[in-house]
Each structure stands twice: as C-alpha cells, then as structure tokens.
Amino acid sequence: MKNDSRLSRMLHVLIHMDQLAGAATSEQIAQMLSTNPVVVRRTLAGLREQGYVRSLKGPGGGWSLARKLEEISLADIHRALDSPRLFAISATVDHAGCLVEQAVNAALSSAFDEAEQALLARLDSISLADVARDFARRARRKSARP
Amino acid sequence: MKNDSRLSRMLHVLIHMDQLAGAATSEQIAQMLSTNPVVVRRTLAGLREQGYVRSLKGPGGGWSLARKLEEISLADIHRALDSPRLFAISATVDHAGCLVEQAVNAALSSAFDEAEQALLARLDSISLADVARDFARRARRKSARP
DNA sequence: GCAATATGTAACTTCCACTGTTGCGTAGGA
DNA sequence: TCCTACGCAACAGTGGAAGTTACATATTGC
Numbered sequence: 001m002k003n004d005s006r007l008s009r010m011l012h013v014l015i016h017m018d019q020l021a022g023a024a025t026s027e028q029i030a031q032m033l034s035t036n037p038v039v040v041r042r043t044l045a046g047l048r049e050q051g052y053v054r055s056l057k058g059p060g061g062g063w064s065l066a067r068k069l070e071e072i073s074l075a076d077i078h079r080a081l082d083s084p085r086l087f088a089i090s091a092t093v094d095h096a097g098c099l100v101e102q103a104v105n106a107a108l109s110s111a112f113d114e115a116e117q118a119l120l121a122r123l124d125s126i127s128l129a130d131v132a133r134d135f136a137r138r139a140r141r142k143s144a145r146p
Numbered sequence: 147m148k149n150d151s152r153l154s155r156m157l158h159v160l161i162h163m164d165q166l167a168g169a170a171t172s173e174q175i176a177q178m179l180s181t182n183p184v185v186v187r188r189t190l191a192g193l194r195e196q197g198y199v200r201s202l203k204g205p206g207g208g209w210s211l212a213r214k215l216e217e218i219s220l221a222d223i224h225r226a227l228d229s230p231r232l233f234a235i236s237a238t239v240d241h242a243g244c245l246v247e248q249a250v251n252a253a254l255s256s257a258f259d260e261a262e263q264a265l266l267a268r269l270d271s272i273s274l275a276d277v278a279r280d281f282a283r284r285a286r287r288k289s290a291r292p
Numbered sequence: 293g294c295a296a297t298a299t300g301t302a303a304c305t306t307c308c309a310c311t312g313t314t315g316c317g318t319a320g321g322a
Numbered sequence: 323t324c325c326t327a328c329g330c331a332a333c334a335g336t337g338g339a340a341g342t343t344a345c346a347t348a349t350t351g352c
Contacts, residue, residue: 002310002337003236011250012238019246025327034240036312041328058320059326074253084310088234090149092158094180099288100165103281104157107220111268119261126253135249142245148308148339171298182341187299204349205297230339234309 004084009033023062050080075123150230156223169208196226221269
C-alpha cells in the first residue's frame with residue numbers, strides 16, 4: 001500500500017503560510033511540496049471548508065491562514081482531511097457468522113481502537129503553534145551553529 | 147489504499163487449526179477464508195519459517211500447528227508476516243533540509259512511534275489461547291441461547 | 293513404478309486509494 | 323479586455339496486497 005502523506009504535507013504548508021506575509025499561490029505551495037498545484041488545491045479545499053484557511057482568486061490571490069496556529073491542533077487537520085484511515089491493517093468480515101472470526105476481530109479491534117484513540121488524543125494535544133515553536137528553536141540552533 | 151488483512155486471516159486460521167484434529171489443506175483453509183489456496187500457502191509460508199506451523203506434502207498432508215496457542219502472541223504473527231506497515235499515514239521527506247518539515251515530522255513521528263509501541267505491546271500481551279478462550283465463551287453463549 | 297494428492301513457487305493480472313496531470317470553466321484585479 | 327489564480331471534472335500513474343494460472347516437486351498408497 002502507498003502511504004497517505006496529506007496530513008504531513010498540510011501541516012508543513014500551514015506553518016509556512018504563517019511565516020509568510022501575504023497569501024501563497026497553489027503554484028508556490030506545490031513547489032514547497034514538490035507536487036502539483038491541483039493536488040494542493042484539492043487538499044487545501046478540505047481545510048477551507050473547516051475554516052482553517054481562506055482562498056482568493058485573481059492576481060494577488062492565493063491561500064492564507066484563517067485562524068491562529070494556536071487554535072489548530074494536528075488532529076483538527078486530520079479531521080479536516082475527512083479522517084483518513086490511520087491503519088494499514090484491518091480485520092476481515094468474510095464470515096459474519098463465524099465465531100472464530102468474531103473472537104479474532106474483537107481482539108484486534110479493541111487493540112486498534114485503543115491505539116487510535118490514544119493517537120488522536122495525542123494529536124489533539126499538539127497545536128500547530130507548538131510545531132512552529134519547535135521550528136523556531138531548530139532555526140535558532142542552526143544559525144547559532146551552522 | 148487497500149487494507150492488509152493477513153494478520154486477521156492468519157489468526158483466524160490458526161485458531162481453526164487448533165480446533166481440528168489433523169491437518170488442514172490449503173484448499174480447505176482457502177474456503178474458510180473465501181480466498182485462493184495459493185494465497186494461503188504464500189501467507190502461511192511466513193509462519194512456517196518462524197516455526198508456528200508445519201506443512202506436509204502428499205495425501206493426508208496439509209498444515210498444522212507447530213506450537214501451542216498459549217505460546218503464540220498476536221504480535222508474534224504480525225512479526226512472522228514480516229511486520230507489515232501498521233499505519234496508512236506517514237511523513238514526507240521531500241526536503242530533508244527544510245526545518246519546517248523537520249519540525250512537523252518530529253511531532254508526527256513521535257506520536258506515531260509511541261502509538262506503534264503501545265499497539266505492539268498490546269498485541270504482545272494477547273495470546274492466541276486468549277482468543278481461543280473468547281471463542282469458546284462465544285460458542286457456549288450461542289448454544290445456551292441460540 | 294505409477295497415479296493421486298498436496299505443497300512450492302514463479303509469473304502474471306486485478307484491485308484500490310493516493311497521487312499526478314490535463315483541460316476547461318470561473319472569478320477578480322489592472 | 324487581459325491576465326492571474328482558484329474550482330473542478332476526468333482522466334492516467336503508482337505501489338502493494340490479493341487473486342489466478344501453470345508447472346515443478348515431494349509423499350502416500352496401490
């Protein structure tokens with residue numbers, strides 16, 4: 001299976017947008033991400049629906065933040081992307097009546113559901129501002145000792 | 147992305163194998179799983195390498211358990227399948243030098259790595275015998291109140 | 293030895309969701 | 323009006339699990 005990189009990419013973009021003065025075009029963002037402007041617009045559209053970013057058409061237009069980084073958690077962005085599948089593994093339901101299958105699925109589901117809840121709680125506890133602060137720290141460290 | 151169902155399927159099969167008296171052919175197992183005998187042999191081959199099952203050729207041959215269910219954890223089977231990717235989401239590494247990307251990846255990686263460790267620990271704490279006992283409980287409940 | 297059974301394995305095709313691309317429509321600024 | 327930038331539909335590309343076909347090999351039982 002191929003991996004879903006939308007969450008990672010969108011976080012990356014949002015922090016960059018915060019650093020920029022004005023708006024960024026999907027063309028510019030696509031270059032940041034080494035991808036295509038259409039992919040950028042497609043993915044950012046979900047974030048706009050949830051009010052995290054704004055888009056403007058025409059010259060001088062582009063994308064900009066609609067909220068402060070402090071008010072956005074990593075889990076918010078995950079949800080804005082329509083909560084994509086977190087796990088690459090899942091239970092089968094080939095034989096709904098098979099008690100063995102039910103027992104296996106119960107064991108797996110409880111483990112995976114728990115892991116998912118813990119992970120989402122963790123992502124909810126991290127704001128984009130936290131990440132931006134970590135970025136700033138890395139930038140300082142780099143300029144101090146290049 | 148399509149989901150990986152090998153773990154779920156193999157657990158299902160192993161419990162069934164424990165219930166059976168003799169060996170099960172890949173043909174029979176394929177019917178249990180609604181799949182193809184070749185897929186079964188391909189997947190069980192990994193478990194055989196790790197000593198969890200045995201296979202015999204010729205008439206009367208087939209697959210059988212090489213260890214007690216008590217001695218096999220769910221994580222053991224996951225590892226015997228070569229530890230497939232657990233998560234459908236991953237970080238990008240398009241710009242190794244971008245400090246924003248590094249900060250984002252650090253945040254995501256720590257959350258995902260933690261979740262993975264917790265999940266694997268949980269899967270390690272559950273033995274196939276535990277699942278078999280749950281199966282037996284379900285069977286009793288069903289026969290008591292059909 | 294021979295026939296039947298069952299695994300072992302290579303070499304495909306199929307399937308699915310994210311990703312990438314092209315093309316065209318629409319809105320806004322100068 | 324022209325240029326810019328987003329909006330969106332409709333594809334093709336991609337990677338890995340799953341499915342399929344074909345054939346080789348080993349074992350049992352006669």
